[in-house]
Amino acid sequence: MTTILGNVFREYRLVSAGQLQAELNMFRQDLSTGLVEIAYPGSDTYYIIFTEGRPNEIYQHGPNRVQRLDSINPHTFFANKGEASLRICPVPLRFFRAIKTILAFTTDGEQIVTQTSDVIAQLAVLQKTPEPIIVQITWPSSEGFVFLPGNNWPAREFLFISEGQARDNNPGVTIISRWPERECTFHIYRWNPAITIWRENNLFVGFSTVFEKILERYDELAGRALVTRLENDLNITSRNLSIEVIFSGKTVDDLQIFPTAASAVTAYRSLFKTAFLQISAVVGPRLMRDTLEESLDQLSPPVREILLEMRIFDTAI
Amino acid sequence: MSYQRRITIFGLAIFVAVALLTAYIFVYQFEPFPAVTDLLTNLLIIITASLTFSGTLLILLHYHPTDKPFSIWLHFTFGVGLWLLGEIAWAWYALNLDAWGLEQVPTPGIPDLFYILGMFMFSVGLRRQYQLVNRRPLPVWMFAGFWLFSFLATALILLTFSSFTLENFTEYFYAVSEFLIGLSALYMLLSFSGGVFARPWLGMFIFGISDALFAIANASGLYDYSSSNGGNILTLVVDLSYLVAYLALALGFFAQLLLMKYGPGAFLKPPKQ
Numbered sequence: 001m002t003t004i005l006g007n008v009f010r011e012y013r014l015v016s017a018g019q020l021q022a023e024l025n026m027f028r029q030d031l032s033t034g035l036v037e038i039a040y041p042g043s044d045t046y047y048i049i050f051t052e053g054r055p056n057e058i059y060q061h062g063p064n065r066v067q068r069l070d071s072i073n074p075h076t077f078f079a080n081k082g083e084a085s086l087r088i089c090p091v092p093l094r095f096f097r098a099i100k101t102i103l104a105f106t107t108d109g110e111q112i113v114t115q116t117s118d119v120i121a122q123l124a125v126l127q128k129t130p131e132p133i134i135v136q137i138t139w140p141s142s143e144g145f146v147f148l149p150g151n152n153w154p155a156r157e158f159l160f161i162s163e164g165q166a167r168d169n170n171p172g173v174t175i176i177s178r179w180p181e182r183e184c185t186f187h188i189y190r191w192n193p194a195i196t197i198w199r200e201n202n203l204f205v206g207f208s209t210v211f212e213k214i215l216e217r218y219d220e221l222a223g224r225a226l227v228t229r230l231e232n233d234l235n236i237t238s239r240n241l242s243i244e245v246i247f248s249g250k251t252v253d254d255l256q257i258f259p260t261a262a263s264a265v266t267a268y269r270s271l272f273k274t275a276f277l278q279i280s281a282v283v284g285p286r287l288m289r290d291t292l293e294e295s296l297d298q299l300s301p302p303v304r305e306i307l308l309e310m311r312i313f314d315t316a317i
Numbered sequence: 318m319s320y321q322r323r324i325t326i327f328g329l330a331i332f333v334a335v336a337l338l339t340a341y342i343f344v345y346q347f348e349p350f351p352a353v354t355d356l357l358t359n360l361l362i363i364i365t366a367s368l369t370f371s372g373t374l375l376i377l378l379h380y381h382p383t384d385k386p387f388s389i390w391l392h393f394t395f396g397v398g399l400w401l402l403g404e405i406a407w408a409w410y411a412l413n414l415d416a417w418g419l420e421q422v423p424t425p426g427i428p429d430l431f432y433i434l435g436m437f438m439f440s441v442g443l444r445r446q447y448q449l450v451n452r453r454p455l456p457v458w459m460f461a462g463f464w465l466f467s468f469l470a471t472a473l474i475l476l477t478f479s480s481f482t483l484e485n486f487t488e489y490f491y492a493v494s495e496f497l498i499g500l501s502a503l504y505m506l507l508s509f510s511g512g513v514f515a516r517p518w519l520g521m522f523i524f525g526i527s528d529a530l531f532a533i534a535n536a537s538g539l540y541d542y543s544s545s546n547g548g549n550i551l552t553l554v555v556d557l558s559y560l561v562a563y564l565a566l567a568l569g570f571f572a573q574l575l576l577m578k579y580g581p582g583a584f585l586k587p588p589k590q
Contacts, residue, residue, distance in 0.1 A: 220449060222514070223384035229580045281581040284512030287450070 004047075004102055004136075005035065008143055008161050009089040012039070020078055023086060028053040034090035035099060040081060047103055048074055049096055051257065059103045066106050093244070095159055096257050097201065098145035101134045101189055104197040109136065109187040116179050122186060128152050130300050131191035132198070132205055139181040149205045150191070150300030156205055191302055199306055200261050206303040207268045207312065208252045213295035214275065214288075215250040221283050230278050237274045243267050265310045272313055323575055323583035330571050334564045337365055341560055345553050358556070359408035365563040366401045372570030373397045379577035385449055392442030396435045397566075403431030425487040436494055439521075440464070443501050450508045467494040479536075488536035492529045499525020513576040513584050520569020527562035531555055 015023065020038065027036065031053040039045040046069075047059045058069040058077075069077075078084075091099070102109075114122050119137065126133055127148050137144040142162035146155050160175050191198050219227045231247040238245045244255040245267070258264035280288045292313065296304050307313070318326075343349070344357045373394040380387040407428040414421065422428065440463060444455050471490045475481045479489070502521035509515035534540045534555040575583060 220385050223380045223386050225379055225381070225384075225577065226580070233582075277585060278581045280512060281584045282512050282576065283514050284509045286510060287508065287512070 004037075004099055005089045005091065005143055005161065007138055007141055008163055009087060012085045012087050014083060015086045016083055017079060017081060020084055020086060021075060023088070024048075024055075024074055024078070027088075028055075032090060033093055034088060035096075037085075037087040037089070038078065039085040039087075041083075041085070046078075049100065049257075051093060051096075056257065056259065057100065061103075061106075064106050066104060068104075091161060093255055093257060094157070095145065095161070097157065097204065098134050098136065098147065098159065100257075101195075101197050101201060102136060102187075104195050105189055109189040112186040112188070114184060114186060116182055116184055117177070119184065120177055123148070123155065126188065127154065129190075131302055132202060132300060133191065134189045134201070136187040136189070137176070137184050138187065139179060139184045141181065142179065144176055147201070147205065149209055149303060151298065151303075153209055153298075153300075156208060191300075193302065198302070200258065200264060202303045202306040203261055203264050203268070203310065203312075204254055206299055206307040207264075207271075208254050209299065209303075210292070210295045210307065211247075211252045211271070211275070212250060213298075214279070214291055215247075215252075217287075217291040218279050218283070219250055221287065222279075226282060230275060233278065234271055234274055237271055241267050241270055245271065261310070265312060268312050269314070276313075318575075318579035318583040320583060320585060320587055323579065326575065327572065330568060334568060337361060337564065338557065338560060341557065342553065345556065355412060359404075359411060362560060362563070363401070363404050363408060365560055365567065366397070366404045369563050369567040369570060370394070370397045370401045372567055372574055375574050376570060376577060379574075386446075389442045389445045389449070392438045392445065396438035396442065399431045399435030399438060403428045403435060406431060424484045429487055432491070436498065437464075439498060440501075443498065443505070446505055447501075450505065463497065464494075467497060485536060488532060492532035492536055495525045495532060496529040497525075499523075499529060501525075513572055513581070516572035517566070517569040520566040523565035524562040527558045527565070531559045531562070 024036070026032075027034070027050050033051050036048040036050060037045060038048070044060050044062045047061070048055050049057045055074045058072060058074060060067045060069055112122065116139070123135065123146060126135060127150075129148070130150050132150040133148045135146045135148065137146065142160065144161070145157065145159040147157040148155055158176070160179075191202070215227060215230075218230065227250060231250075234245075234247040238247070243258075246253040246255070256264075256267070258267070276288060296307065299307070341358060341361045344354060344361070348354045350357065373390060373396075377387070377390040377394045380390060406426075407422055410417075410419070410422040410426065410428065413419075440460070444460050447455050467490065471486060471493045472481070474489055474493070475485055479485055499522050502518045502525055506515050506518040506522055509518060540552055540555050
């Protein structure tokens with residue numbers, strides 16, 4: 001597996017078990033969000049994803065194997081493991097979808113070395129792939145992550161981070177295509193039904209793309225005033241569910257990293273229910289269903305399958 | 318706005334509509350002020366047409382000019398505006414028949430110009446709505462075909478059942494084209510069925526059919542026969558269908574106006590506790 005954020009956060013520090021505990025405590029007290037890498041010489045490497053001070057997920061990497069360690073307390077788990085190499089990568093929440101996916105792979109993704117000026121063209125080629133893909137783009141001092149939903153849907157996330165400076169927003173193609181480092185490497189992580197994280201990814205990508213398609217159609221039929229009203233109500237539903245999914249300008253910004261696919265399903269169902277109730281009351285259930293079916297047909301097969309399998313729309317229509 | 322409050326407001330609108338109908342029947346049937354019966358009945362029609370026009374205009378103002386439905390409602394507003402001008406022109410003629418030495422309002426005349434232009438605007442709005450719902454263009458030749466069919470069907474009806482005069486043609490043309498507009502509105506009503514957006518189309522469907530019946534009664538001479546034989550009830554029913562047409566349209570627009578102003582929440586029945 002390629003070192004995640006290795007060109008951006010390069011510093012490894014050798015720490016004792018005590019120092020490691022102190023670092024982890026500091027992370028917790030400062031309510032920090034980021035990735036912590038703990039490598040034991042000659043043994044396994046651990047990655048901890050911290051969100052606002054909480055250690056949300058821990059991955060254990062060994063030779064040709066990866067394991068997600070649920071329900072362990074890192075403070076006790078690492079207490080007696082001895083000296084370790086510690087690397088701290090403070091990155092915004094938005095990066096975790098890509099990071100989690102890459103962490104779930106035991107091997108490097110396919111690699112393509114390309115010119116920075118060709119990045120957009122390369123992504124356009126990959127976009128046509130039927131199944132979803134996460135692309136990690138590495139430059140000597142920066143990295144980018146792109147989530148391609150497949151079936152020629154445009155990129156859902158376009159993240160970029162350079163040395164010591166994370167960019168929380170979607171910088172789009174402009175920063176990436178103007179980046180001064182001339183050469184970069186694509187690491188391509190394709191959809192793989194054997195890797196569980198892809199279920200969550202597909203759920204996320206399906207939810208966002210279908211929702212945006214529905215909002216776009218609703219805007220066509222009903223105009224922006226009613227769309228804005230719906231978005232306000234959806235944002236209220238999000239707040240009530242305590243999740244970070246923001247609706248604005250016919251786009252969905254899903255920042256929420258759900259602990260499990262099941263919890264994502266519950267939240268997504270509620271949001272769809274709010275939308276379907278309102279849209280059906282305005283344009284009628286038939287046009288609503290037609291729009292939903294049309295957008296589902298356009299999704300890549302694994303994304304469509306997970307939405308139907310998890311019965312995301314059951315409470316709504 | 319709560320669901321219950323919206324029901325109350327809409328109930329009030331229905332009450333106003335019924336009050337206008339009752340006033341019309343009262344003035345028409347009992348003629349409490351014989352000297353001004355014509356003025357009052359015409360005034361009631363103009364008031365109803367003005368309410369309908371206000372409805373379209375207020376809906377239009379809720380849309381942003383870049384919204385796709387804006388253009389639909391712009392055409393409807395022009396359409397109803399032209400009909401309103403038609404009603405005013407017709408009333409002006411009707412109230413000055415004696416002064417101008419006329420027996421009846423000339424057909425075709427200035428009011429017809431407004432009515433036909435208004436119908437054309439409505440058909441343009443309908444075409445845009447069709448394109449928006451189906452997401453495919455309705456070719457200009459098909460749109461032109463709608464009007465050509467109305468002309469040809471009118472001519473065919475005239476040649477088969479009546480004599481071909483410009484007056485007859487105009488009156489039968491209303492019946493045919495309004496019936497076709499009513500059918501087109503029915504298509505939109507079915508597309509939006511179950512949603513508030515269906516209500517203006519329900520109004521327009523009733524308008525098209527009701528107005529077509531009025532036009533048929535008028536064109537066939539049934540109306541004149543009834544009036545000259547003192548059969549006031551039949552003429553009342555025919556005249557009322559004209560008022561009902563406007564009121565149905567006004568109520569349909571009012572429902573959409575409430576939606577635009579207060580949002581769909583006002584139309585969603587709260588779950589039982």
